Amino acid sequence: MRIIKTNKLPIYCWASEVEEGALEQAIHLAEHPFAEHHVCLLPDVHEGFGMPIGAVLATKEVIIPNAVGVDIGCGMCAVKTNIRAEKLNYQTLNNIVLDIKERIPVGFKHHKSKQNLPSNLKKPAGPITQNELDDIPYQIGTLGGGNHFIEIQKDKDNFIWIMLHSGSRNLGKKVAEHYNNEAKIRCKHWDSQVSKSWNLAFLDVNSNLGRQYIEEMNYCLEFAKANRLHMLDTIKDVFYNHTQCDFGEMISIHHNYAHYEKHFGEWYWIHRKGAISAKKGEFGIVPGSQGTPSYIVCGKGNADSFMSSAHGAGRVIGRREAIRKLDLNSIRKELDKSGIIHSINKQKDLDEAPQCYKNIDRVIEEQKELAEPIYKLYPLAVIKG
Template sequence: MRTNGKAIIETENLPIKLWLSEEKMDKGALEQARNLANLPFAFKHIAIMPDTHQGYGMPIGAVLATKGVIIPNAVGVDIGCGMCSLKTSLTEINTHDLKEIIQIIRKTVPVGFNRHNEPQDESWMPKRTGRLPIVDQEFDNALYQIGTLGSGNHFIEIQQGSDGYIWIMVHSGSRNIGFTVANHYNEVAKKLNLAAGADISTDLAYLPESSEYFDLYQNEMNYCLDFALANRQLMMERIKHAFTKVLPEVEFSNFINKPHNFAAEEKHFGETVIVHRKGATRARKGEWGMIPGSQGTHSFLVTGKGEPQSFQSCAHGAGRIMSRAQARKQLDIQTEVKALKAQGIIHAIRSRKDLDEAPSSYKDINEVMSNQADLVNIEVELQPLAVVKG
C-alpha cells in the first residue's frame, strides 16, 4: 500500500512506513522491521528511513517509539555515534595545503583501533552525575580514547560547500566506553526477559521502566552521548590546529552536532514515548543536521521539516548497498581509486581491505535525498576534497 507517496506494510501488528520502496530493502532489514512492528510495546508505527540496511536486532536507519520500555540494541553498540560540522572562512584550498593539513591530522588524531599514548586532559571528559557503574569502570581507559576516530565508516572529511566555503565534517562515536555500556545492559535485559518468560529471539531484549536498570541504562547512555560529542569536539580542535598551522589566518564558525544512535523521551501523536533512533537523525522543524554520502559523493547540511510520520527523523547517510565482506570481495580497487582520483579527492583507499568504504558499497545519495524530500530541506551541498578514515 502507498499513502502520500510512501510505501506502507500493513501485514504486522503495527504499520511499517517506508521512505523507500519495499523492493529496495534487503531481506534481513525487512525481517527486522517486521519484528519491530510486532513488539507489544511498540507505539503507533515503525518508520524506516531511505538509507536503511540490516543491523543487529533492528535495521540501521530505523525509528522505533516504545511505551514503558527501553531497548539497548535499538540504540546500538556505538551509543551517541554521530557527526559534527564546522565552517571555515576559506573559500578555496590548494592540494599542497590539503595534504599538509591531512598529514598533521594523522599525527594528532589516532584512527582505527589506535588510541593516544597518554591520557588526555580530564577537562574534556563530561561531568559524571548519578549512578554510572560501567562509565566509572571504563573512565580511565576512556581518557586515552577521547579525541580518536575509530574505524568502520567513521571519517574526517574536508569539503567544498555550495555556499562557497570550505567545511570540515567528523563522524565518530563513543568508542569502547559506549560499546561496553551497550553490551552490559543488553545482557542485563536478556536475563530480565528470560526470567519473565519473554521471547528474546529477535535480539531486542528490553528494560522495563519498573526495573532499576531502566534508569541506570538511560543515565549511562546519556553519558555516552556526551562523551561522543566531547570526542568529536576534541578531534575538531586538533583539526583546527592542523588548519591554522598551515593557514594561520583561517577562522571557524557554525559548529553543528547531531547524534544518530540514541533513545530519548519525546512527545509524539499526543503521547510521551521513548524514541529509539538507530542510524537515524532527529529532524525537528528548522533543526540543522548532516547527511553524508561516501568519500566519493556529495554530503548535505540540512534543516528538518518536523514530519510527524517519521517521528521527526531523517536518514543519517547514504546507507550500505553491500556488506563489508561483499565489498572487499566484489569491488575492483583500481576502478574505485580511478574514480576518486578523477574527482581530485585525496581519498582513504590504500588496499583491498579498504574497499568496504569504497563509494560503490553505498547507496546513491541523490536517491536517498530524493526519497526524503518531505523530511528535510537541503541547505548546503558538500563536495569531498580530502578524507581520513579509520
C-alpha cells in the first residue's frame, strides 16, 4: 500500500497503476468537505461517475448517492455443487446453458408474467420504490446487461461452482438518479463548496430527504439480493434436472452500497463503490473477466481499507473503445480454443472481452493485505446480458 498526499485527506492506494481520470476523482473525494479519515483505492480501481469504481469513502454527516452508484446493491453470489467437471460433458453443459437462457431474461428483458416475491422482502420504503411496485414482480429474477453474468466454473478439485453477478435493475437506477438530482438542487441552494463538476452532491443524513434515500437504498439492497437468489434458485433447478447434484452454502455479497460502520473508534457512513466488505473471516467474491478465473476470498479485517476488498478485475479499456478497436475473430478463436462456452458472438459483445479488464491474479496479489484467496475458480461457461 502506498499513500498519495492531497490538500486534505490522504489516499491509501493498493493499486500499482491508477489511470489519470480515476486519480483525479479520488483527489476530489479526498478534498470533499465531508470526507473523513482517508480515501481508499483498491487494485481494481478505474474511472467511474463522480467516484472511482474500486474505491471506499467514509463520511459522517452526509451520504453521497454517486458514491454508491446507479446500480444500488449490485453484487455477487456463488455456490459450490457436489458434482465434478468430468461428470459434465460438453453436451450436458451446453444444454444447461440453453435452459438457463430460456428461463432467465437478460439485457433489457423482463419476465412476461409476475414472479413470486420472497416473503421477507419488505414493502417499498419511499416514493420511488413505491412507484415501481407494479414492475418489481417482473424485474425480479432477471440478469441485466453490461458486466452482469452467470458463470459455471470449476475449482482445483474439479468441483462445479455456480456464480452470478447482478444488481437492482431499473429500480436502483431510478432511486439513484432521483436522489442525486435532489442532492444537486440542495447543494446549489446551500452554495456548497463541492464543485458541480465533481458529481459528488450530498444529502444530510439527518434530513428527511437523506433518511428517505437511505431507506430506499436499503430496499434496493434487499431487492438486489432477492433478485440474485431468484436466479440462483432457477439455475439450481436447471442443474438438478440435468445432474441431480446437491448444493453447498451460498456466499452472497453487495459491492455498491453505503453502510453505517465503526472504524478507528468512530462511526462512519462507509461508501463502497465497486468494493466488498472484508472483515476478518468474512467470505467474499472477486470475479475475473469472461474467460479468466475468479476467486472466493476471506477478509483479513484490514483497518486501513475500512475492512474492504476489490470487487473484481476492473476495466482498462472503455466499452466504446473495445468495440471499435478489438478484433472479434481473434478473440473468439482464443476463447473457443480454451473450450469455454462464451458470449462473444458479435462486434458489440467485445465490450466484455477479457482484454477489457485487468489481470485478476495481479489484483489478488496486490490486495494480499486485505483478503486471502481461498478458491480459484476456472470458467467453463459464461452467460452475459
